[in-house]
Amino acid sequence: MRDIEELKKTPGLSLKRYLILFIANLIGLYLISFGLDFTVTNLGRVIIFIFFISIFNAAIWPLVTRIYMPLMVWTFGIGALLLNGGVFAFFGPYFGLDISGWGIVLAPLTIALITIVLSTLMDAEDDGTYYQAVLREAQTKRKGEIKDYPGLIIVEIDGLAYDVLLEAVEKGVMPTVKSMIDNKTHILKKWETDLSSQTGASQAGILHGNNENITAFRWIEKENNNQMMQCSGVTKVKVLEERISDGNGLLVENGASRSNLFSGDTDNVIFTFSKITDLRKLYNGAWFSIFSNPSEFARIVILVIEDMVHEIYSQLKHSILNIRPRISRGIAYIPTRAGTNVFMREINTETLIGDMLIGDIDVAYSTYLGYDEIAHHSGVRDEDVWFALKGMDKQIRRLIYGNKYSPREYEFVIQSDHGQTNGATFKQRYGQSFEDFVKSLLPHETNIYAKMSSNEDHFAEVYIPFKDRIDKFKNRNKPDEDKLISESEVIVLASGNLAMIYLTRWSHRLTYEEINEMFPDMISEIVNNEYVGFVLVRSSENGDMAIGKNGIYYLDSDEIEGENPLIGFGDNVTQHLKRNSSFQYTPDILVNSFYDVENDEVCAFEELVGSHGGVGGSQSEPFILYPSDWDIPDEEIVGAENIYRILKDNLAKMKEK
Numbered sequence: 001m002r003d004i005e006e007l008k009k010t011p012g013l014s015l016k017r018y019l020i021l022f023i024a025n026l027i028g029l030y031l032i033s034f035g036l037d038f039t040v041t042n043l044g045r046v047i048i049f050i051f052f053i054s055i056f057n058a059a060i061w062p063l064v065t066r067i068y069m070p071l072m073v074w075t076f077g078i079g080a081l082l083l084n085g086g087v088f089a090f091f092g093p094y095f096g097l098d099i100s101g102w103g104i105v106l107a108p109l110t111i112a113l114i115t116i117v118l119s120t121l122m123d124a125e126d127d128g129t130y131y132q133a134v135l136r137e138a139q140t141k142r143k144g145e146i147k148d149y150p151g152l153i154i155v156e157i158d159g160l161a162y163d164v165l166l167e168a169v170e171k172g173v174m175p176t177v178k179s180m181i182d183n184k185t186h187i188l189k190k191w192e193t194d195l196s197s198q199t200g201a202s203q204a205g206i207l208h209g210n211n212e213n214i215t216a217f218r219w220i221e222k223e224n225n226n227q228m229m230q231c232s233g234v235t236k237v238k239v240l241e242e243r244i245s246d247g248n249g250l251l252v253e254n255g256a257s258r259s260n261l262f263s264g265d266t267d268n269v270i271f272t273f274s275k276i277t278d279l280r281k282l283y284n285g286a287w288f289s290i291f292s293n294p295s296e297f298a299r300i301v302i303l304v305i306e307d308m309v310h311e312i313y314s315q316l317k318h319s320i321l322n323i324r325p326r327i328s329r330g331i332a333y334i335p336t337r338a339g340t341n342v343f344m345r346e347i348n349t350e351t352l353i354g355d356m357l358i359g360d361i362d363v364a365y366s367t368y369l370g371y372d373e374i375a376h377h378s379g380v381r382d383e384d385v386w387f388a389l390k391g392m393d394k395q396i397r398r399l400i401y402g403n404k405y406s407p408r409e410y411e412f413v414i415q416s417d418h419g420q421t422n423g424a425t426f427k428q429r430y431g432q433s434f435e436d437f438v439k440s441l442l443p444h445e446t447n448i449y450a451k452m453s454s455n456e457d458h459f460a461e462v463y464i465p466f467k468d469r470i471d472k473f474k475n476r477n478k479p480d481e482d483k484l485i486s487e488s489e490v491i492v493l494a495s496g497n498l499a500m501i502y503l504t505r506w507s508h509r510l511t512y513e514e515i516n517e518m519f520p521d522m523i524s525e526i527v528n529n530e531y532v533g534f535v536l537v538r539s540s541e542n543g544d545m546a547i548g549k550n551g552i553y554y555l556d557s558d559e560i561e562g563e564n565p566l567i568g569f570g571d572n573v574t575q576h577l578k579r580n581s582s583f584q585y586t587p588d589i590l591v592n593s594f595y596d597v598e599n600d601e602v603c604a605f606e607e608l609v610g611s612h613g614g615v616g617g618s619q620s621e622p623f624i625l626y627p628s629d630w631d632i633p634d635e636e637i638v639g640a641e642n643i644y645r646i647l648k649d650n651l652a653k654m655k656e657k
Contacts, residue, residue: 049095056087061294062137072291080290080297084108087294112298131357131405134289134350138357141288142407149655150409152363153352153399154647156260157392158199159372159610161419161618162190164380173386174393176400177414180625186412188625191637193418195576197612197619198495199261199372200231200240202417205640207251207264207365209648210244212583217495217613218451219585220502222509226485228451228493229585234277237261241274250647251363256355258348258366268361270351271344289354290347300346307338314384325424325609329377337377341370341388349395356399359407363651368392372420375610380422380618411654413647415624417640420610421497421617423601426593429531434499434591434605435492437529441522442490449488452606493587494605496613500587510588512539523547526591531603533616534565536577536590544581546574555581568597569615572638576615592616626650 064083065072071079085104092099099107157165165188169178180186194201196216204211218230230236241262249265251257256268269275270287290296311334318326348366355361370388378384396414403410427433432440435450442448485491491502503510503518515523515537527535527547534548543556548565555578566573569592580586593603595616602619604611612619624643626632630650637643 045096049092049097052091052095053087056091057294062292064294065137065288065291069287069291072297073287077290077297077300080294081105081108081301084294084298108295108298109301112295113302115295115299131353131402134292134354135357135405137288137292138354138359141358143360146359146407147362148408150411151356151359151361152411152413152647152651152654153356153403154363154365154413154415155396155399156365156367157371157389157414157416158367158369159375159418159420159612160389160416160622161380162416162621162623163618164385164419165416165623167381168386168389171386173390176393176397177625180412180414184628186414186625187628187630187632188623189632189637190621190623191643192570192572192639193620193622194639195573195580195615196495196498197418197614198231199367199417200237202622202640203261203367204231204240204244206417206643206647207257207260207262208241208244208246208249209641209644210246211640212244213585214240214244215580215583215586215590216493216498216500218493219500219587220485220491220493220504221585222502222504222507223584226488226491226502226504228481228485228491231261232273234273237273238275238277250644250651251365253651254360254362256361256364258351258364259344259369260365260367264365271347287351287354289350289357296350300343303346304335304338304342307342308334310384310387311337314378314382318378323379323382325379325422325428327377327425327607327609333377337370337373340373341391344369345391345395349398352399353402356402356406356410362655367417368395375420376608378609380420380610411627413624413626415626415643416622418612419618419621420612421595421600421602421619422610423497423596423599423603425607425609426531426603426605427607429603430529434494438490438492438501438526441525442519446490447488448490448492449484450492450494452492452494494613496606496608496611496619497593497602497604497616498614499591499593499605501589501591503588509538509586512537512545513541515588523589526589531594533569533592533594535592536581536586537588538581538586544578546577568595570620573615575638 068079068083072083082104085099085107088097088107089099089104165174165177168174169181172178181188194205194211196211196214198217200217201211201214204214214231217232218228221227221229229240231240244262245265247265249255249263251264251266251268255264255266257263257266257270257272259271261273263269263272263274267275290300311329315329317323345368348368352364352366355364370392371385374384374388375382396412400412403412430437433452435448435452438450439446439448489503489505491504493500493502503515506514512523523535523537526532527549534546536544536546539545542554544554546553546555546565548563551560551562551565553560553564553566553574555574558574566577580590591605592614593605593616595602600617602611602614602616604613624637624646626646631653632646632650637646
């Protein structure tokens with residue numbers, strides 16, 4: 001590990017970097033002078049002003065950051081942008097520059113844009129000043145003596161399957177990860193999710209060692225007056241954590257949670273769903289690493305805009321070239337993609353760097369969301385995802401580089417929580433939504449409610465923490481969802497290529513025989529749909545049954561009648577189905593789409609190109625890249641709860657080093 005004193009002695013900026021910043025300020029100030037309430041009267045004064053701003057940023061900005069940090073955090077960085085522009089506006093008139101109106105915002109953004117362009121063209125990316133500024137603040141926040149054992153940083157790349165990671169490495173998209181594998185500092189291993197291959201079930205298992213009763217992304221609780229629960233929405237996730245936590249989460253011992261669904265039992269959280277309603281926890285000292293440099297947030301904003309441009313180009317390309325499968329993404333998705341792929345990515349990396357340079361935390365877990373979001377909409381192997389993974393690999397490199405300046409050593413684990421499998425949707429293939437298909441099998445007067453939306457698993461609320469309240473206000477004139485659910489006799493829910501059917505006139509889970517008696521053709525018609533792989537139901541006579549078109553698998557006795565309907569869905573699918581069927585809220589009928597082994601495709605019941613939630617293909621095959629000296633058995637890893645045990649055990653052993 002590099003000695004911290006070496007960083008202190010290292011010149012913050014090279015001559016080339018000084019030149020780039022000078023040119024960027026000069027060009028930026030002149031560019032924004034056109035068409036704005038901004039005038040430049042004298043070139044010599046502008047040059048002197050730029051030198052003054054450089055001195056101000058080096059000497060005074062750290063003090064500004066300490067005073068106004070709450071404003072910067074509560075405004076999600078906009079306050080930093082305004083303060084930075086405010087410095088130009090306040091001191092500008094003394095040097096013949098009158099900056100007002102939009103110029104206050106555009107000045108730092110324009111300078112940041114030009115700096116990024118010039119740095120790329122002149123190959124002069126220099127993080128020296130950034131690390132110096134962060135280290136200076138970190139040393140004031142350090143609580144005690146430096147610990148003599150290493151800490152651990154766990155980076156989760158949401159939704160990245162093992163085989164897609166290998167492809168990204170082979171393509172040269174992820175050189176940092178490749179070097180970790182090639183240099184044998186780390187070992188790459190595939191693991192297998194539970195039946196519910198989605199973030200809620202996986203992170204509950206990984207962060208709390210317990211994902212019991214999380215049967216899918218969303219489910220109905222008949223015994224709780226048909227309440228709908230889901231692994232999204234800040235109030236719902238808070239309740240889920242209260243259910244699954246025993247107080248011994250992965251992060252309970254001096255841990256930090258960054259952009260996760262669950263907290264792992266730590267209060268050191270940033271953008272963590274289960275605790276985001278506690279606004280006191282939003283303000284966290286780790287934010288200082290983002291605002292320690294006055295131009296840092298402006299840089300992030302420019303990168304967000306760049307990603308929005310990439311998405312606009314991608315939508316046009318997919319439409320013009322008629323790339324299939326394809327879904328309508330819309331205008332609203334453009335900032336959503338940039339928010340998850342860039343804004344949250346940068347927040348995660350920089351707060352983790354701050355954590356490491358302070359050196360107090362023992363373990364941090366952080367979710368990088370961009371790949372999952374983009375693969376849902378563009379496809380699992382689209383050009384867009386390689387672009388996103390290239391950016392994430394750069395973040396891993398930044399974290400490893402930042403570790404050189406930490407007062408203690410940190411080890412790294414890179415992993416995913418699930419994968420994704422590609423394919424046209426059920427609606428695109430069948431010409432009718434699954435909701436309408438089920439409705440066609442019921443008596444005409446049956447009151448049915450369905451929730452088949454596709455965006456709630458994708459963390460919009462992470463960077464719009466009051467989104468649920470905003471949605472309630474926008475939908476205030478629409479029928480109340482709870483009322484619709486309570487009045488419904490049949491509820492259909494989607495979770496990727498997994499669908500749940502609840503017959504809610506009955507308070508218990510109906511048996512195969514009861515369903516057939518009341519709805520004689522329902523199960524057989526669903527099974528015989530060409531895009532359905534199998535259904536799971538419970539028989540009063542034969543126990544749990546997986547029913548396919550040409551056969552039945554009796555799960556309790558492991559006997560098969562006719563053809564095995566579970567062929568192609570993985571060697572462990574039977575144990576996953578048995579476990580899921582034992583859950584408290586398993587639906588009356590659980591439906592899994594078909595899986596085309598030859599083309600590696602499923603069909604989501606949601607409108608998503610890449611999907612996850614059930615079984616079939618790579619969605620159940622994430623990865624873990626762990627230090628080569630860790631003690632991990634050779635046998636396969638099945639279930640998220642076993643990832644928790646592996647991480648927990650090795651964390652304990654790290655303290656003995």
